[in-house]
Amino acid sequence: MATTYKVLVAGCSYAGLSASVHLLDQCDTMSSPISVEITIVDERDGFYHLIGSPLALADSKFAEKAWVEFKDIKALQRPNVTFVQGSVNNVDCFNKTATILERETQKTRTETYDYFVTATGLRRPWPVVPQAATRKEYLEQANKHIDSVYSNTAPVLVVGGGAVGIEMAAELKHVKPDLRVILAHSRSQLMSAEPIPDSARECVLDAVVRGGVEVLLNHRLKSQTPVTTPAGAPAQQVEFENGHTMLASEVIFAVSKSIPSTTFLPVDALSEDGYVNILPSLQFQPFPSGGETAPTTSITRRHFAVGDVINWSGIKRCGAAMHTGKFAGLNMYHLMLEDVTGKAPELFELDPIPPMIAIAVGGEAVAYGPEGMSHGPQIMRSYFEEDLGFRICWDHMRLGEVKA
Structure with a gap:
């Protein structure tokens, strides 16, 4: 031509x-x-x-696999x-x-x-999305984050009960079952900002709790203060607006616009x-x-x-x-x-496009769409497999195929 x-x-x-x-x-x-x-x-x-x-x-x-x-x-x-x-x-x-x-x-x-x-x-923002521009920088950032989360005996606090916060808390608990993970949300229901029915929100909450994550609803973060644990490890003294306080090894923010x-x-x-x-x-x-x-x-x-x-x-x-x-x-x-x-x-x-969403919650998933709601380990396998959908997306776009 x-x-x-x-x-x-x-x-x-x-x-x-x-x-x-x-x-x-x-x-x-x-x-x-x-x-x-x-x-x-x-x-x-x-x-x-x-x-x-x-x-x-x-x-x-998995961090090695997620960036190509x-x-x-x-x-x-x-x-x-x-x-x-x-x-x-x-x-x-x-x-x-x-x-x-x-x-x-x-x-x-x-x-x-x-x-x-x-x-x-x-x-x-971080940690919802890595801020690195290169794979090398990203792996350094991710591994540093992972080491800091797992190197302390105090619980990890994830702030924000939207889809990102739920999945972050669930994956931490799923990967390291002996880690105490707490998810705090300022509203009375998880996923309060999404246009989904209350039944779907309740199903997600049940799945999060079954996965071993502790959930604090109606908990809006007020302040956090760096402290040192009796064992000499760095931590955060956290206070919520309702007066509840706790010690956290890491505070992971999953709240952002x-x-x-x-x-x-x-x-x-x-x-x-x-x-x-x-x-x-x-x-x-x-x-x-x-x-x-x-x-x-x-x-x-x-x-x-x-x-x-x-x-x-x-x-x-x-x-x-x-x-x-x-x-x-x-x-x-x-x-x-x-x-x-x-x-x-x-x-x-x-x-x-009608409201539809799938949430990975450790070993199971919750899906909601025009056809209704479904949940369980089989939904996790269908929507996400073992790598939170990496292979599904990669093969769907045929990124591994050599073009003429």
Whole structure:
């Protein structure tokens, strides 16, 4: 083909990987091949299995597996795919250019593109997400955390009874059964912020307690003070607003407000909370052009957003992220094919996503969705297997397959 389409993907977690892999699969078809060059920009040097964080920060062996450097993802080792470790600082949707800050050189460069994919996800603090940029730094950070948690006889306190806090507490207890783990939540029910029924919340609580984790409801942390135990070990004296006090070897915060990583985009493309306003096709919604009233439909149709950054219904999950990435990859291909053949594309459109979630609680799991609720060890095996879903996600995106 005379035309080679340049695609710039910002972010390389579940959604960015899925978009890239599905676009390449379509462009490689023998019946309607498309020449494409993909540049993937990410702050890390590899793919981190985010939903495996609770296990990665409890088990050093799994921590090794949870981060895969981009050079080891076989599906993307091809001459028309380039990885850049850095961040996108600015996107000019009208001129289709992006400013990239490279991590190694700390220099900026301008990249032109034909299609742009925003897959930068949400900003989450440590220890919900490792803050390291390289696999080496991440392993040092994870192992230090694991050593500090397991080297003291005082109980470990996990603050926050949302999905992350529950899974962190459960995995610590599951990996080291003799460790005393306490989960504190400020509300009267676990997962109080999620749009799920009380029956599902109660089922999760029962599973957490069965797993050996002690649960303190209606306990809002007031203060923590560094102290030394009689044995000479460092610890934290913790006080809650209800007056309850305790000694903890470590206080692990699983309470945070996730912030969309979208400051590099035009403000007109974003919701008040910073999420990208999209059409069901995952394309940007049209927005005013430089103060003009005419919507920039012809411009925004070349810009896609996928994964956790989209302003869409449903609980943020890796399954939804991979699904949106797939649709974006397929739709970009069909738009490219339209340029070549003149045939109007039939774009895949995202349906409203109802509340659904699966929580790993040690040796069992609780799942809730439109079809109802299910729980038990068999649900753990079905949804997460033995590695909190790593193999399932890896194989679903076919990341280990060598492409032609």
